[in-house]
Amino acid sequence: MTPNGKFGVIGKPLPKVDAVAKVTGRAIYADDMLLPRTLHCRILRSPHPHARILSIDTSAARRIPGVQAVITGADLPIKFGILPVTQDERALEHEKVRYVGDPIAAVAAIDEEIAAAACDAIEVEYEVLDAVMSIDEALVAPTDERIQDYGGPHNIHKLVALEFGDVESGFTRADHIREDVFFFQGSTHLPMEQHSATATYMDGRITLWSSTQVVHYVQRALSKVLELPMNRIRVIGAAHGGGFGGKTDPFAHEMIVCKLAMMTGRPVKCTLTREEVFYAHRGRHPVLMWVRTGVTRDGLITAMHFRTALDGGAYGSYGVASTFYTGALQTVTYDIPAYRFEGCRVFTNKPPCGPKRGHGTPQPRFALELHLEKIALDLGIDPVDLKQRNFVKAHTRTVNWLRVTSCGLDECTERVMTASGYRKREKRPGHGMGFAISSYLSGAGTAIYWNDMPHSEVQIKVDRGGVTAFCGAMDIGQGSDSVLATIVAEELGLQPADVRLVTADTDTTPIDLGSYSSRVTFMAGNAAIEAGRKMRGMLIEAVAAKMKCDAAAIEVGSGRIGDFSFEEASVLAEGRFGTLTTAGSYTPPKIAGPYKGSGVGPSPAYSYTACVVGLDADARTGLVRVNKIWIAHDAGRAINPLLVEGQVEGSVYMGLGEALMEEQAFRKGLHKWPSMLEYKSPTFLDMPEVETFIVETVDPEGPYGAKEAGQGPLLPVPPAVCSAVYDALGVWIDEVPVTPEKIVEALRRKQKGEPARFGPARFPTIPYPPTIKVEPPPKDLDRAAAASI
């Protein structure tokens, strides 16, 4: 920043630093790599949703010419999992399989076809067990054995019950109480790039190139499973073909190629087929929800009780965190003075669910927004007014101890209201508008495993005018490399293109925990600012000494430091200080509340979004045509508005897919449609015009005030679609996806005088544990911190 407060490159819509590599086909993705003498790996997967493995005979496979190694679970017996509390996965299962697609054996061969033929030649004898395919089935005693040998009763994985403030007296104070049940169907990330990994082993060291979002967590899991110290394992993130949360777990194929490389002494590569990507999954949990809210006659919330039941699939993955997330963020948009949350995750014989864009929060957001719309109708209050009356205020603590800093909810709402004309819309059948809001984390306040280390670190090296920034952050297409380059350039008075980057390599870069929970801009950004300011200080000091003037008088910008070019200044500084390196790091503030589970939800800052959807819905066919979406997003500050718009538009697209068509559904134990044709996702023809507004609230803790942009804007889209369908046709579709048959059925029910809705009829009985009561935070908790802002 220049002394007059103007930014050099922050806030400018500059192209991404890797744009040319991507438009010319020169970016090297994981599957584009082919090292000399590479062996190709294929994985044999379970054809049964639930079965005991009685025997595995690999002898015929081993005899096939060109086969170099065959491994089974006995070769990789150590369990792993992304969360320390759920180490329940094996790279290969040799005792029992838990979903169609569970890996059993792997082959390395001189080409992929031979490897596939060898997988076919492996004989596995199974004892088929009854499959558990729904939340209801998982809540009762299993007819065979349970899926996992840990967790709650039957096939329950996790139960949680928390109460903040006095919910009972909150309901007593209410003038009106309403209950609703909602269902949010599961969906998958469907990245365009299939997962791929290549491993080499030489001199006792593993190197793995992978399409992962989290190089450090993969390194940790490999260390455990391969029984090698982390300093013998190097994980490098290749150019990334899309994650959306789907490449945030350590995966079986990553362990397998490493093991096969260790056994054969040759590079080993595995690229999943599209069908296998559907089985790798870790996508959106299907969630059944029940919510009960008390309000005053003015629509002010007095108490809320929220229950969720998550269909987790066969393994833990991020599921414990996902469960807490379904109850955590209701309070960061609406002021809820007393709040009770009961959550439950069950195991089923399906590919494991995990984090997908919005991780555990789009489902409750869907329920919450529609529930409040219905309450507004009950009270005869405009739903936008009712929501606005309950908006949280900036610089407050929620009842569940979450610290809200900047909050642009009011401004976001006004922007989309004005632009869409929502309040003055013409009411005519078949045409409707819907409104919803949301919020999301700018990075989780706690790491996945307990430690006191920073969450992100950046090093800068300046050498004869060249600047290199090192950071473990993984650019998954969202532009984190560009954000890093932009921030370093800003601090040193350069352009992003002047900064070379070394990222996502566990050997050469300092840690960044990875691209998940919208944390990179906020955390790596703050680390880059610290490293950049230290470097800037050294350059200024050297130039001031040369110019014999006060350091405060030295201007930095346009490639110059005082009277010198950047290159000259760097030579002066190197002469004065020796090797020019600086480092910066970021650790989120310790703001979690004093209760078990409080690690899920806190974030150094929350983004806010408001959205209006305008659509036509046909009463005869049930077809919905979305005409336009207006969306305003409080990103704190847009470090690069082009990238922020891209994240917002991409989130709207993904939310619309979930609202109208995307569905990870199963029939008789099998995935219904593990292909890109049958798993429906929006095409160019399905995507309406999107008008995006960036709202800048300049967060006190964000880098230059920035907050997240890549996940929050997905959340309001599904509820806004359903509100708009109600506006158009007078029926509630209380579950997604909103398919034509659901609309037609809801209209049929309405005509017959039944409740005009389609959605789950009831919420199951769940043996929640005794509720843990948590005192709300003291009113003056953050006063000292707020005063210093």
Add this chain to the structure above:
Amino acid sequence: MKQEVLREVERVVLALDVNGERTELLLPVHKTLLEVLREDMQLTGTKHGCELGECGTCTVLIDGRAELSCLVLPIQVEGRSITTIEGMARGAELHPLQQAFAELGAAQCGYCTPGILLSAKSLLETNAHPSRDEIRETLAGNLCRCTGYSKILDAVELAAGRMS
């Protein structure tokens, strides 16, 4: 047994004209153009998303027409002109579509980008001033999971404007 079948793979010698360069290759007849481009010619700019003709990611141009290389056998296209993303720029100078995609942020993860660029190139060569709906119609077979398509439409329009 499948392994015996593998040993009897029929191979042919083919000359492929890719990006103006003619290359002779000995290929198993069943290998797709996508596999040959990526594995035998190291032209890894052409990506694969499904290998079933569902996603458009592997789009290349054959005699100027956008085709899915995962559904084409090399033997079908011998002697025809094949253009991949590597052949789109003129030397070090980007094609106007590439330039526009870079400037407007139309490539996020970039994995679908080569296929979309080539589909768009094919469109602009037959229709220099397509409407937004015509662009949508032409690109509807190319899936993108990152952008929400908006910036891609803007970039194609910008390039069309600059090219005329």
